[in-house]
Amino acid sequence: MRAYGPDLIHTIGLFGHGGCGKTTLTEALLLTARAISRAGRVEDGNTVSDYDPEEQRRRMSINLAVAPVEWHDTKINLIDVPGYADLVGEMAAAMRVIDAAIIVLDAAGGVEVGTELVWEMARKARVPILLFINKLDRDNANFFRCIEQARQILDEAVVPMQLPIGEQREFAGIISLRRQRAWMISEKHDGGFVEADIPPELLDLEQEWREKLVDRIAATNDDLIEKYLDGGADALTQEELNEGLRAGIANGSIVPVFCGSALQVAGMAQLLNGILDSIPSAARTPVPARDLVSGKDVTLKAAASEPLSALVFKTIVDPYGKMSYIRVFSGELSANSTIFNPRTGKEERIGQLYAVRGKEQTAVALIGPGDIGMAAKLGDVSTNDTLCSRDRPLQLAPIAFPVPAFTATVKPKTRADLDKLGNALHNVVEEDPSLRVSRDPITGESLLSGQGESHLQIIVERMKRKFGVDVELDLPRVPYRETIRGKAEAQYRHKKQTGGAGQFADVTIRIEPLPPDPNRTDPLEFVNAIVGGVIDRAFIPSVEKGVRAAMTEGVISGNPMVDVRVELFDGKMHPVDSKDIAFQIAGHEAFKIAAQKANPTIMEPIYQLEITVPEQYAGDIISDMNTRRGRVLGMMPAEGGRTTITAQAPLVEVLRYATDLRSLTQGRGRFSMAFDHYEDVPPHLMQALIEAQKKEHSSGH
Numbered sequence: 001m002r003a004y005g006p007d008l009i010h011t012i013g014l015f016g017h018g019g020c021g022k023t024t025l026t027e028a029l030l031l032t033a034r035a036i037s038r039a040g041r042v043e044d045g046n047t048v049s050d051y052d053p054e055e056q057r058r059r060m061s062i063n064l065a066v067a068p069v070e071w072h073d074t075k076i077n078l079i080d081v082p083g084y085a086d087l088v089g090e091m092a093a094a095m096r097v098i099d100a101a102i103i104v105l106d107a108a109g110g111v112e113v114g115t116e117l118v119w120e121m122a123r124k125a126r127v128p129i130l131l132f133i134n135k136l137d138r139d140n141a142n143f144f145r146c147i148e149q150a151r152q153i154l155d156e157a158v159v160p161m162q163l164p165i166g167e168q169r170e171f172a173g174i175i176s177l178r179r180q181r182a183w184m185i186s187e188k189h190d191g192g193f194v195e196a197d198i199p200p201e202l203l204d205l206e207q208e209w210r211e212k213l214v215d216r217i218a219a220t221n222d223d224l225i226e227k228y229l230d231g232g233a234d235a236l237t238q239e240e241l242n243e244g245l246r247a248g249i250a251n252g253s254i255v256p257v258f259c260g261s262a263l264q265v266a267g268m269a270q271l272l273n274g275i276l277d278s279i280p281s282a283a284r285t286p287v288p289a290r291d292l293v294s295g296k297d298v299t300l301k302a303a304a305s306e307p308l309s310a311l312v313f314k315t316i317v318d319p320y321g322k323m324s325y326i327r328v329f330s331g332e333l334s335a336n337s338t339i340f341n342p343r344t345g346k347e348e349r350i351g352q353l354y355a356v357r358g359k360e361q362t363a364v365a366l367i368g369p370g371d372i373g374m375a376a377k378l379g380d381v382s383t384n385d386t387l388c389s390r391d392r393p394l395q396l397a398p399i400a401f402p403v404p405a406f407t408a409t410v411k412p413k414t415r416a417d418l419d420k421l422g423n424a425l426h427n428v429v430e431e432d433p434s435l436r437v438s439r440d441p442i443t444g445e446s447l448l449s450g451q452g453e454s455h456l457q458i459i460v461e462r463m464k465r466k467f468g469v470d471v472e473l474d475l476p477r478v479p480y481r482e483t484i485r486g487k488a489e490a491q492y493r494h495k496k497q498t499g500g501a502g503q504f505a506d507v508t509i510r511i512e513p514l515p516p517d518p519n520r521t522d523p524l525e526f527v528n529a530i531v532g533g534v535i536d537r538a539f540i541p542s543v544e545k546g547v548r549a550a551m552t553e554g555v556i557s558g559n560p561m562v563d564v565r566v567e568l569f570d571g572k573m574h575p576v577d578s579k580d581i582a583f584q585i586a587g588h589e590a591f592k593i594a595a596q597k598a599n600p601t602i603m604e605p606i607y608q609l610e611i612t613v614p615e616q617y618a619g620d621i622i623s624d625m626n627t628r629r630g631r632v633l634g635m636m637p638a639e640g641g642r643t644t645i646t647a648q649a650p651l652v653e654v655l656r657y658a659t660d661l662r663s664l665t666q667g668r669g670r671f672s673m674a675f676d677h678y679e680d681v682p683p684h685l686m687q688a689l690i691e692a693q694k695k696e697h698s699s700g701h
Contacts, residue, residue, distance in 0.1 A: 006370035016104035017114030018083035032191025033069035048358035086455035089434025107141035113667035282370025404449035490594035504574035505582035546587025628653035
């Protein structure tokens with residue numbers, strides 16, 4: 001493939017609900033552009049973009065894949081993006097580096113959950129959107145039902161550019177509303193077509209929809225409106241229609257709809273032509289960046305003469321090294337050169353660069369402005385890093401990866417797995433920044449957070465296949481805490497004399513609760529109130545150490561104790577037998593006695609949730625939250641006929657909320673949650689929890 005300038009490059013993301021046919025569409029476009037000689041099938045595991053073994057086994061896309069085609073002396077970088085909701089991190093990465101999004105709809109399924117998700121993301125990212133209604137040859141396909149749904153659920157800006165000739169088994173071709181011609185499907189199903197007159201029985205329908213299209217295009221420009229009102233739709237030239245169409249797509253007032261069947265390789269040439277007609281090239285897209293020397297925002301052009309700014313948008317790690325997928329926004333990235341990474345403040349050596357198509361890699365001398373490529377074995381370079389030159393350090397806006405919604409404990413199956421676990425977790429997070437790794441402060445176990453249970457299951461399989469680490473997932477331990485609600489005093493004497501040096505310590509303490517304080521970092525306030533030297537100053541820290549040890553163990557459930565004030569106010573010592581260990585033991589035991597008398601209780605973590613759902617589900621969400629011991633704090637209308645509900649609930653009740661919310665809303669709900677505070681466990685639940693916690697601690701978990 002030859003090198004192209006930015007005015008001849010378009011980068012297009014293919015998005016949509018899982019199963020709508022994005023990967024098959026990618027194959028059909030590659031075949032039509034003669035980039036491949038035969039279309040692969042998802043079922044056979046031989047498509048260009050689903051080359052990962054896990055994708056082939058599951059028969060679904062898991063990673064975004066780049067598949068460039070050449071069409072009419074132009075390069076179109078297609079990015080096939082997974083459609084499954086748990087893989088939203090891949091969608092976010094692709095959305096950051098594209099010039100436009102093609103959202104694919106199944107002609108039988110219409111607007112589905114995944115359609116709405118990517119629509120929202122594309123609108124938020126302010127990228128131009130095209131819709132492609134696929135599978136018109138499928139049973140129950142209904143083009144006009146899809147259009148109506150899209151206008152109702154997504155936006156009234158949705159307007160067809162084409163109409164199908166027949167549907168389901170009768171699907172035979174496509175009508176162009178702009179060119180007023182028909183394209184009949186080639187019998188070879190190789191992307192070819194036969195141009196023809198519009199069938200007479202469809203002329204009235206074609207005129208009706210053409211008027212709607214021209215009406216919307218004319219509204220983009222005062223001159224066009226005037227000309228249109230004076231002379232009607234036929235008064236506008238093809239070039240004027242194209243110009244108005246491009247303007248409307250760029251500002252979001254027009255969302256054009258193309259149609260066809262990827263399986264029949266029908267409508268592909270028309271879709272590729274539509275991309276060239278209606279989507280601005282990389283050269284016409286301004287590049288906003290931050291100048292790190294002046295601290296000011298600057299706007300660059302996608303030109304070779306501009307300073308280098310490139311974004312790493314995807315990283316693949318395997319046992320042989322790391323591959324970094326890069327979009328160059330301005331300037332040029334050359335092989336065997338040196339670049340600067342502002343995140344690390346260091347220079348990085350670029351070795352070989354590659355153009356990629358699926359898993360196929362072709363060495364190239366440079367990646368030009370507006371283009372996409374891959375660099376191998378970069379050292380300290382991660383997804384979201386900007387690559388630039390040291391003499392003009394720039395920062396591009398990062399990818400906005402989603403916040404994790406589900407957390408699980410990662411338990412290695414063998415000792416060998418444990419030894420390799422840390423490295424494997426580091427690698428999978430580098431590949432997928434929508435993951436987070438943390439550590440349970442009590443058990444020390446590794447915690448992995450992602451978008452849902454299925455997401456983490458995919459990651460577990462990846463760890464086993466790529467890094468040889470076999471792990472199991474489990475729900476994480478809820479970090480309960482103990483505290484006291486009353487005051488108490490206790491005295492304890494530790495005396496041990498069995499020949500030789502003995503041990504002696506006597507302490508008396510007073511304990512009381514501290515008011516909760518989210519800024520408090522120390523669970524204990526220890527006060528030395530000893531007067532008259534009844535305990536030597538050297539032993540005071542020993543008593544405190546014993547108290548702290550007792551607090552980490554708790555007194556009723558084995559959970560750490562917090563928010564306690566302990567005052568050491570009396571005691572005795574022995575001139576020979578008093579030692580550090582004796583006062584540690586005395587402090588430990590005195591605290592346990594006092595705490596048992598001070599009305600000990602268990603507290604549970606309460607999380608704040610922000611849940612956004614279509615209005616019709618708001619009542620179900622509130623009812624469900626009540627069954628989880630939750631409190632609804634408020635409701636606010638959100639965009640697109642949605643409602644945002646703010647609520648608080650105990651963590652133990654929402655550990656699986658990512659999965660439950662999907663079930664409650666048929667996948668249309670979104671939520672985020674964050675720790676808010678601790679509250680006492682209700683008395684009627686306390687005893688059962690104490691028994692369960694004791695059992696858990698005694699079994700060594």
